[in-house]
Amino acid sequence: MISRTTLLATSALLAASLSAGQKAAAQDARQARPTAAGATTIEELVVTAEKRAQNLQDVPVAVSAFTSERRDLVGINTIQDLTNFTPGLAYSSGNDRIFLRGIGRLTNNLASEPGVANYNDGFYSSFSTNAALPPILVDRIEVLRGPQGTLYGRNAVGGAINIITKRPTQEFSGEARMIVGNYGLKNYQMLVSLPVNEDLRFSVGGYHIDEDGGWFHNVAGGPDEGEVRRETYLIAQMDATLGPVDVWLKYDSFQMRDRATPGGRTSGSALTPVDPSLFPPGTLSPPTGYGLLSGLNLTALGPARNNIVFQTGDVRAFSANTPSTQHEDPTQELAAHVTWHLPGMDLKYVGGYGRYFYNQISDYDNTAVLSYQVPLNPTAVCRFVPGCQPLTVRPNVILNYIEDKKFWSNEFDLASTGSGPLQWIAGLYEYEEQYHQPVYITEPDQAQLSTPSSAAPNPTRLIYYTDQFMHAQSRAAFGQVDWQASDTVKLTAGLRYTFDKKKGVEQGRLFCFGCSAAVDPRNLGTLTPVIDITGSSFSGARPTGSTLPQKGVVAPAVTDPATGIRSRRLADTWDAWTGTVGVEWKPEARTMAYAKYSRGYKAGGFNSGTIQAFPETDAEHVDAYEVGLKRDWSPTLQTNVSTFYYDYQDAQVPISVQFPSQPIITLFFNLPKVRNIGFELESTWIPLENLQLLFNYAYLDARITDPGAIQDPVTGVVGAKNNHMPLSAKNKVSLNANYTWELSGGSLNLSGSYVWRDKVYSSIFDHPWYQAGARGQIDARATWTGESKRYSVIVYGKNLTDEKDFDTVSATVQSNGSLSRTYVLVPPRTYGVELQYRF
Secondary structure (H helix, E strand, O other): OOOHHHHHHHHHHHHHHHHHHOOOOOOOOOOOOOOOOOOOOOOOOEEOOOOOOEEHHHOOOEEEEEEHHHHHHHOOOOHHHHHHOOOOEEEEOOOOEEEEOOEEOOOOOOOOOOOEEEEEOOEEEOOOHHHHOOOOOEEEEEEEEOOOOOOOOOOOOOEEEEEEEOOOOOOOEEEEEEEEEOOOEEEEEEEEEEEEEOOEEEEEEEEEEEEOOOOEEEOOOOOOEOOEEEEEEEEEEEEEEEOOEEEEEEEEEEEEEEEOEOOEOOOOOOOOOOOOOOOOOOOOOOOHHHHHHHOOOOEEOOOOOOOHHHHHOOOOEEOOOOOOEEEEEEEEEEEEEEEEEEOOEEEEEEEEEEEEEEEEEEEOOOOOEEEEEOOOOOOOHHHHOOOOOOOEEOOOOEEEEEEEEEEEEEEEEEEEOOOOOEEEEEEEEEEEEEEEOOEEEEOOOOHHHHOOEOOOOOOOOEEEEEEEEEEEEEEEEEEEEEEEOOOOEEEEEEEEEEEEEEEEEEEEEEEEEOOOHHHOHHHHHHHOOEEEOHHHHOOOOOOOOOOOOOOOEOOOOEEOOOOOOEEEEEEEEEEEEEEEEEEEEEEEOOEEEEEEEEEEEEOOEEOOOOOOOOOEEOOEEEEEEEEEEEEEEEOOEEEEEEEEEEEEEEEEEEEEEEOOOOOEEEEEEEEEEEEEEEEEEEEEEEEEOOEEEEEEEEEEEEEEEEOOOOEOOOOOOEOOOOOEOOOOOOEEEEEEEEEEEEEOOEEEEEEEEEEEEOOEEOOOOOOHHHEEOOEEEEEEEEEEEEOOOOEEEEEEEEOOOOOOOEEEEEEEEOOOOOEEEEEEEOOOOEEEEEEEEEO
């Protein structure tokens, strides 16, 4: 564990390095502009992390930057690849969540904000998909580590990711790429710049992916899943110069038709047997496990064994009768930048509008069982009622998850452009979003669900339904000043005020069909009723004896007698002052050290949809202290290091709880105190001509120091002190080595990477059943580039040793007290060929 004493000692070592650096000859700072293959010095890289163009080595922020050249050289194509080579960055592929230095998003409920802000060409989005755009379309990706409470603000409590696409060029140019790989991968990409004159330029581009061979095979005879996809992305840009005004417009559209989740199939009780009980914890209807045990009149697609993986040991096998799919019906965004160049300053507008619709369908019972019969007890009531028969259960349980969202923002910045010692920026920002997020669990083959007892009809045969219709608003004003106090010292101060508001309606409905001993189908047979339990399960009532008001609840929950849907209105506001103060010391041109304090904020949220007591969580805050050193030791050696201490307050944490006769319910809590301490190193070294080494290391100790009264849902123990925050690997290492041979007719670059990540937990409770073990991966690629640089051929392979490691692991309690564990596997070995042609 790194203590505060160690943190101070590290700072002293950084100071010592600076003292030594003053004796070196001054020279221009250089940065790893993905040192192109065959380069002999580290090239300079300009970034806009602080909303103005700066050399990365001059920015007093821990920033990882990846240009399209570096991404091609190393093989950074996916969000997971980006994670591998960014210290402090973590990504959960099974549920598409990003974390930075132990802060991120722990739920997909849209009423709870992410902890890492995503900006696509300056336009805020709560989704991370654009970080996976191919290098042909993206100029660079900047990952800002640590709270960005001044210039970014909204949900940047953990950091921010900036994706900057390639702009139209002054001359006609273009590039086409084609990638062919195993699992039937075909990927076509293109980008063309179309200048009209020196003041007006256009570009169009996009990609189309077809991949029809899944990583997971369905032994029941259904289609394979996992990275089976058909995706299309289109982008169009206009860049114009109108006298003193620059105008840039972008439109893009993304459509997806995939099978299984981003990380592949997460098939139920992957390595453990299914629960054979008739009344497992949280069940709402007779489960498939009981049918597999009894075997009476059992019908199924393919082999009906008690969990395919458990029986065969093949972690990439599954058995299901409903294909898992994900659809995005075109996600569309329109963004604009308008910059008016005034004497000594720029007035800039950045705005955009987005529309997003996502629909995921999955086999919720995780088997291919179609029907079975529940045997009657010897003394069953059904035996004495004429016409009563044993109940036939049809457990085709389907989950339908939808996100339907539109969002827009406007920002006005006024920034200095002079060369004087005082630089400043001030701005106003507003953001709005409207969304609803229905979750349906249906049993379409169980006819009894259509007509529940003494309740409104249920024509879609729901067993579980939640939804929310919410409207969120955010307003902010901010400013930052940089003062060059002397030739070597610069002081920075920034302040931001943010006001957030959320309001809307949550609603749901819940049914019990043979889910308890009171309506035991072994006793009632075909007389088993369908009971509407919405009012008792989704009551929203205060706990017995509590007199405290429920924050965020506008009015008590009510039930519509015509539809049976229960609803409740929610609303609240939050506000915060955030900002930064820092000092930068640059004793000579190739050395820069900084120390800074930053305060970050994330608005409170709602556990909306299930109408539970106390649905609101408080806002999060973090006080971050950081010391960093950026140094170019020579034209061929560069190291950037940072060490930090976070006082993280009121982290919003979901806890999954199973109540009797209900599905798993997620309740939200605030952790009073979390302490994050870490050290990060990024280095580039060219020890020999044409040989480049990239080495990154990150240490992170993110621990809960005050858990409050949170109860472990498995063990029942209150408290989680000293447990780790989810997806916070203690150690992470990445290494890339690449060498270029200059040959007759072109150049050949060989590149190999090794990444290793320590164990992680998917929960705030450090139990083995939530632990995904340490894992490593080896990737390699060979790039031939013709002498004219017009074409390149890349042969690549990822996960060359075909490791069957786990990305995340979760668990639920079975009726006998044992645990059923669900695993998300990392991608298998993939390989292919990429052809690039530039014109």
